[in-house]
Amino acid sequence: MMARNPSSRPATARSRWQMWQAWLRPVWLLVQREVQDQLRDWRILTPLIGLTLFFPLLANFTARRMVAFMQQYNAVLIAERLYPFLLLIVGFFPISISLVVALESFAGERERGTIEPLLAAPLSDAQLYVGKLLAVLFLPLMGSYLGLVSYTLTMVWRAGWRPDATLLFVVWLLSTVQALVMVSGAVVVSTQATSVRGANLLASAIIIPVALLLQWESLLMFWRRFNILWTVVAGLLVVSVLLVRMGLAHFNREGLLGRDLDLLNLRWAWRVYWQGVTGGAPNLRAWYRGPIRESLHALRLPALLAAGLAVVGFGLGAWVVSRFPWEALEADPARLEALRQSQWTRVGVVGPLSALGSWQGWLRVWWHNARAMLLMSLAAVFSFGVAGLLYLMLPFAILGGGMVFARFVLGLSPGWYMLGFVLPHGSVEIPAIVLFGGAMLRLGAALATPARGKTLGGFWLQALGEWTRVMVGVVLPLLGLAAALEAFLSPRVAQWVLWTQTFGGGP
Amino acid sequence: MSEAFGILTQDLGKRFDDFWAVRQVNLQVRYGEVLALLGPNGAGKTTTLRMLTAVLQPSRGQAWVAGYSVRHHPQRVRARVGVLTEQHGLYKRMTAGEYLRFFGRLYGLEGADLEARIEKWLHFFGLEHYYNRRVGGFSKGMRQKLALARALLHEPQVLLLDEPTSAMDPASARQVRNAIRELRSSERAIVVCTHNLPEAEEIADRIAILHRGRIVAAGTPQELKARLGPPEFEVVLARPLQGSPPPVPAEVQVTRVEERSFRFYWRSSNGETPPPEALNPRLLAWLLTHQWPVVAFIPVPRSLEEVYLKVVEHDGA
Structure with a gap:
């Protein structure tokens, strides 16, 4: 009988980890480059800073004014439910930037002619796709988290709001999966469009459902049905996984270089x-x-x-x-x-x-x-x-x-x-x-x-x-x-x- | 067998919907050799190059680059190929150093080795003072050189250059051509796609003319020129010819008569080109004997352009 090598299991795990590291390395390089590029683009940076830093303060001010107004008519209940609703909105607004960035992730590079050297680099389709996906997700998501934190802190400080930890967690999760759904959908659109203009035209397929979803979530917030939000989170997670799968399944270098016309044939x-x-x-x-x-x-x-x-x-x-x-x-x-x-x-x-x-x-x-x-x-x-x-x-x-x-x-x-x-x-x-x-x-x-x-x-x-x-x-x-x-x-x-x-x- | 060649293709073809962009392309490029792919717009040069880079999958046939099949090992092929694409594709918000570092790391280079290579290639193309300058501020020539530096950073076994001197001023184009000649080594196979025929003649060991997706002629520049027929010579005289050539021996076939000159070639009896070294002195002696005042006796230069046009026109017909 062969003696079991005690170091074989850890060695396998280590080599698997090394393989993962090797796989993730170019992904991380792509993310770094893209984020650096976004940080140098004032057209992305300006609205992101505005929505991250100033909008929460504006929301804070609006919430307090509304509450003061409602209290005059003893409508304290509505006022109280405005706080979490605005939290949702504050978390969502920076994410909306991700849509713009994601839509031009592949279509924009194609239009500028920068995609071909990248396609000719020794990267797998999945590495290229995941790298782009994470890159467009990173900054808007950070903006969203910053917005959530600054709104919550200022509301606690200025309005004496005591938010439920579960509510904060579910809104944080919701912002994350909403960003994931929008970005994964927009990246799919971007890989299939021949130009940024074409991608923008197709973006309504993402904007309309997300806008409807946001309205529904707002209603849930006002009805205080936070438990249903967990279902929404789970549903959105499934959709985003399917969208990523769809994007990977239909991503091909050939399509990115071969398609030139948007003609309806x-x-x-x-x-x-x-x-x-x-x-x-x-x-x-x-x-x-x-x-x-x-x-x-x-x-x-x-x-x-x-x-x-x-x-x-x-x-x-x-x-x-x-x-x-x-x-x-x-x-x-x-x-x-x-x-x-x-x-x-x-x-x-x-x-x-x-x-x-x-x-x-x-x-x-x-x-x-x-x-x-x-x-x-x-x-x-x-x-x-x-x-x-x-x-x-x-x-x-x-x-x-x-x-x-x-x-x-x-x-x-x-x-x-x-x-x-x-x-x-x-x-x-x-x-x-x-x-x-x-x-x-x-x-x-x-x-x-x-x-x-x-x-x-x-x-x-x-x-x-x-x-x-x-x-x-x-x-x-x-x-x-x-x-x-x-x-x-x-x-x-x-x-x-x-x-x-x-x-x-x-x- | 594929290991002996930097590039080897067999019946390579690419179809887009119902259109064959490239058909039955057979190429063999040895290490140390420069092949120029010539052809009009839409001939299939870029599509061929993209298949060799494993960016496009062939619809038919097979290609091995640096010993690896583009169908079965696309990533290994991409790791061993340096590509200069038609659009140089530079990120304008990055500095030259950042740009090369990004691509170098994508090709697995790191640390001091990567920095040394960046320095080396920037220096090679005279861009060493632009290390910290944003690419957006570069001239077209500088961008092309930077793109070439990117293609060479990982010392690829196969270099594929699509229109390397397009949109460049003559001095920069000359610099890039010199660089390509310097890059030729026994460990590297180079393919250059170009419209520029003198450039192809200058830098390539062999030339393949692509037309409507097929290779219609291939060989060394001399072999291609031989397709134009036997070499022609021009005799310039001091006296006007008045429309008719002087009476010459029967083996001399006159092709053109000008006011004070005529062109000819030696007619062959057995299908082989007669040696002009032996025959031209005979004709010169004959002309002088018959009182024809010869001013000059010169070979007619034959350009690749003539070959190219002849081949393309013949294929079109």
Whole structure:
């Protein structure tokens, strides 16, 4: 038996640390150079100093004046909540500079012709990208922290404010992740734009969501729902990680040097998209035999994930509804009976279920499902698939909740509930939704997937084409069939189950 | 095999969408050799250079630089190559010293060694007094020299220079050309992209003419000039010719007749260029015998420009 070398583990750890050091060295050099350059640029320095040093004092003055004014009308509560709100704003303003710097990080160097010697240096794509990212993050973030400290200290000193340490921590975290999201998004834009002007035009894709987020955070501040801010921090952290991943995946030296024009080439865009849809198949038969089959094969893993999330959604819905105090309802038979009667009227013989039995009803059901899927896909595109999947869990959560509700109110067992309300059309609709979930996840994740030799736009258009292929070829026809079942068959089955299982032959 | 050459390419090609910017480029540059890549704008010179720097990935073929494949070891290639890009790409807010130190450290140099190299190359290009001066205040020539110093700082095995003397005054251009000649060593292969034909002739051992992404002619300057046909000579006379050349031996092919001069070359019977050393004295003796007052008997200078234009026009046709 070989004797274990006691020094082998530390040696491995040391060599790993040395590798990391070697990897980080050029990153640090880039950061140093960029920060030094920013410190020599008065166009960056002037607003940063203003927003870091003078704005907190202005915010301090405004807060104290507002509080004094509010106190005249005994609106002390509003005044108190103004302090943390302004803290958030003071932390955010210097960060806004980072957007400007980040937008020109790659596009500006390209425009000035300084990017090529850097691209020709022995740096990996990741080192170059991370170096640039950290460099543009550094100064605005320092400005933000300085602003937070100076505002807090002056408020403590001048207004006697005693802020909660947790609040300070969450605002500090929020400022950090907001800067990370904005910078990582702006660097992605900068790598893909051909000029600083182009990057600025694309920046609205970052500014608008961040502005909306800031408004929402302000509301949370006034409602004093600081606990939700933790969720915002976690969500933003995930988004920034995905944005960094997306930036790294689509960063290529070639694109930075090769693209010269910002022309909108619709013919090219259509060609790439259509190739994604048809997969080069000459006819419908070949389409189903080739590209559609390939797409379904490729969807195995994402569809499995979507199915898993559907099960989780179902379970969550059931769990949430089961927490309702059903025992109290059971103890009040008159109220329970009234609830049962109202449900019978709503979903029973003369309710909307029977009104579905027409082609108009079929179209309505189909369009409702198709529209929901389109909206989910839109949400998926802007969130790398995450928001789409969360929405996907919703109908399954309703089904799970419905199962518990039916158990307590209508006395239906889970088996009869599934047979009467879910399976007749769900046997087709649920596979369609799961497939859709997989396709949506793939479309959302396309942005964060490496695309060697392809532009971000080209890769995404192709992914959109493949999403369309699955939707048009499989999901929408399945939804059509499911809608027909839901319009013509499900109401009858549901009525029969209710009739036989709940009312024993009549209400 | 790739180790023997500073640069070796096989069927190298680059496609942008549907357009082949470079096609089937085969280059061999030995250490100690200077190759000039000539070609009109858009011929593919810069694209070729970018592939050799491992900044662009080839769409087809393979290239080895300093013994490493640009496809498989791009970072090793970049570490062994010094590049002067078309735009010199200097950071204007940095001083010359800071700029060289930044790039030197990116190439793994540190401490006294780095400082010594900075001093050496600044001195080499006559910029030693500008160590602490911001690059933004430099003239075009000074910037080009500083960019060259950056490319040479890590003593690369392969030097790729894209238009090294463009936008330079004649004196600075001369200085840079001299520097390139001095930089030639047995451990370094140099490729120079240029439009400047006399410059290429002056500094290059071999020349490759690139047109529409392909190499249409390659060789030493002499080999390329030989493409123009056998050497021509001009005879200047004291007496007017009145439109027709003097009666000359049958092997003499007259190509042009001026008022007091004519040009000719020796016609070959076996396809080989006849030796003018033996034939020219014969013609001179013949002319003098026949009372033709010869003032001068001179070889017609042949420029690379003629070769270049001929090759490019032929390829265009």
